[in-house]
Amino acid sequence: MDFYDLAGIDWWSTQCFYHALAYLGREGLIICYPTGPYVCLGLHDDLDQEIDRAYCEAHGLPLLRRETGGGVVYLDRNQIFFQLVLRRDNPALPLRRQRLYERFLQPAIRACRFYGLPAELRAPADITVGGCKCSGNAAGDIGECVAYVGNILLDFDFDLMCRLLRVPGPDFRACLRAAMRRYLTTLADWLSVPPSHLQLSTALAAGFAEEFGPLNRRRPDEELEAEAERLRGRLTGRSWLSLPGHRRRERRIKIAEGVYLVEQGGARGENGALLLEEGGVADRADCPDLLADEELPPSYNAGDRRPDALPVEA
Amino acid sequence: MQVDKRFVPEDLRYDRNDYWVKATAGEAVIGLTAYGQDVTGDILYLELPPAGSSFRRGEDSGSIESGKWVGRLLPPVTGMVLERNSALETDPSGVNQDPYGAGWLLRVRLADPSELDGLLNPAAYREWIAGQIRREREEEAAL
Numbered sequence A: 001m002d003f004y005d006l007a008g009i010d011w012w013s014t015q016c017f018y019h020a021l022a023y024l025g026r027e028g029l030i031i032c033y034p035t036g037p038y039v040c041l042g043l044h045d046d047l048d049q050e051i052d053r054a055y056c057e058a059h060g061l062p063l064l065r066r067e068t069g070g071g072v073v074y075l076d077r078n079q080i081f082f083q084l085v086l087r088r089d090n091p092a093l094p095l096r097r098q099r100l101y102e103r104f105l106q107p108a109i110r111a112c113r114f115y116g117l118p119a120e121l122r123a124p125a126d127i128t129v130g131g132c133k134c135s136g137n138a139a140g141d142i143g144e145c146v147a148y149v150g151n152i153l154l155d156f157d158f159d160l161m162c163r164l165l166r167v168p169g170p171d172f173r174a175c176l177r178a179a180m181r182r183y184l185t186t187l188a189d190w191l192s193v194p195p196s197h198l199q200l201s202t203a204l205a206a207g208f209a210e211e212f213g214p215l216n217r218r219r220p221d222e223e224l225e226a227e228a229e230r231l232r233g234r235l236t237g238r239s240w241l242s243l244p245g246h247r248r249r250e251r252r253i254k255i256a257e258g259v260y261l262v263e264q265g266g267a268r269g270e271n272g273a274l275l276l277e278e279g280g281v282a283d284r285a286d287c288p289d290l291l292a293d294e295e296l297p298p299s300y301n302a303g304d305r306r307p308d309a310l311p312v313e314a
Numbered sequence B: 001m002q003v004d005k006r007f008v009p010e011d012l013r014y015d016r017n018d019y020w021v022k023a024t025a026g027e028a029v030i031g032l033t034a035y036g037q038d039v040t041g042d043i044l045y046l047e048l049p050p051a052g053s054s055f056r057r058g059e060d061s062g063s064i065e066s067g068k069w070v071g072r073l074l075p076p077v078t079g080m081v082l083e084r085n086s087a088l089e090t091d092p093s094g095v096n097q098d099p100y101g102a103g104w105l106l107r108v109r110l111a112d113p114s115e116l117d118g119l120l121n122p123a124a125y126r127e128w129i130a131g132q133i134r135r136e137r138e139e140e141a142a143l
Helices: A013-023 A053-058 A097-104 A106-114 A158-164 A170-183 A197-212 A222-235 A287-292 B034-040 B093-097 B113-118 B122-142
Strands: A002-009 A028-034 A038-041 A063-065 A073-075 A079-087 A119-122 A126-129 A132-135 A137-142 A145-153 A251-256 A259-264 A273-278 A281-284 B019-024 B027-032 B043-047 B063-066 B069-072 B079-084 B106-110
Touching: A002 A013, A002 A197, A013 A028, A013 A079, A013 A137, A013 A145, A013 A222, A028 A197, A053 A158, A073 A158, A079 A197, A097 A106, A097 A137, A097 A145, A097 A197, A097 B069, A106 A119, A106 A126, A106 A145, A106 A197, A132 A170, A132 A251, A158 A170, A170 A251, A170 A259, A170 A273, B019 B113, B027 B034, B034 B122, B043 B093, B106 B113
Parallel strands: A002 A028, A038 A063, A137 B069
Antiparallel strands: A028 A079, A038 A073, A079 A145, A119 A126, A126 A132, A132 A145, A137 A145, A251 A259, A259 A273, A273 A281, B019 B027, B027 B106, B043 B063, B063 B069, B079 B106
């Protein structure tokens, strides 16, 4: 399989190269990270419902809508992306496309474990460390191919992520931040010196070679560069970004697999009830409780190993 | 409500992308089969082409998002949209719960009614999904 080890590239390139591979009908693996921050919408996200555009504009955060699913994500250089494009007729592709996540995420799980983190797959498509999500993943049919895309959080700007989302009010935002801190984790939570992009990229590539066969390292050619540039115009264009999306009666933000923060019943300027839904069961979101432990990952709170006691690879 | 993924009504035609077609007098209603919705999983959002738009058989005409997946809507016939099922815009779960009834997707005017001859009859579609289910079992066993 062709392997594009792109390291740090322009923010838009981190999305456009895998779309370009897919539209060209070419299989390949891309590992990269964005040198600058941006905000990425899922195919069916409604821009005005999800994002505070004025804030993004004022803070120079560019927007892009990808063609895979899932929700809005804030992306920056404190993450590393792995993107796999397969042709739809590839026999490795299962009938139930979600089933490929198990194989697709193994390299990232192994990379995290290599650095001593107790990483596990939480079906269908989350990687958890100490019970908290540390990787975002999505997939979709693009052209004659399918694309699986994922990332590992080396660190994460929780404040910025909460600020750029459109939310009903300050209480919701405070709860959102606390819930994200409770249910998400990053390598920086666990390792006093997180691995570099190069170290992670090397570990991921080894894992993908083990899972999907030998990798043929190459650079983007003219055809791929040109297609990526063409797609940049489309995926960041005003009309594409403004496509109508999934509008909900209630404000509902996914935190992790099966975990949502929801405001129900807010109308005419009144705040509604804040609910934290987990595994299909909704409880009133108790912000003081959430906020009390927001700075620490749950495993730390639960008295497990201290994050800085984990082995650190050079 | 759990839908039997093997249920194949006798009065419809089918394609290998798991869509059904019910044709009457130059028009047709299109939907996803019980097996198709089962493979897709719980549907979270549907992007259907608007009334008045034309589409070609097998060409990308919309999208279907389920948990962690966005698939393409590939119509089994060529035509023009007369009506889309607007109830699915707010609650797409109708496709999972009642794929041959309330979960219909589009009502269309057929551009080429002879395309219906190329679709599978119920017996042939049953055979097709039996093969798909065998393949799924093999995939599961290989995991």
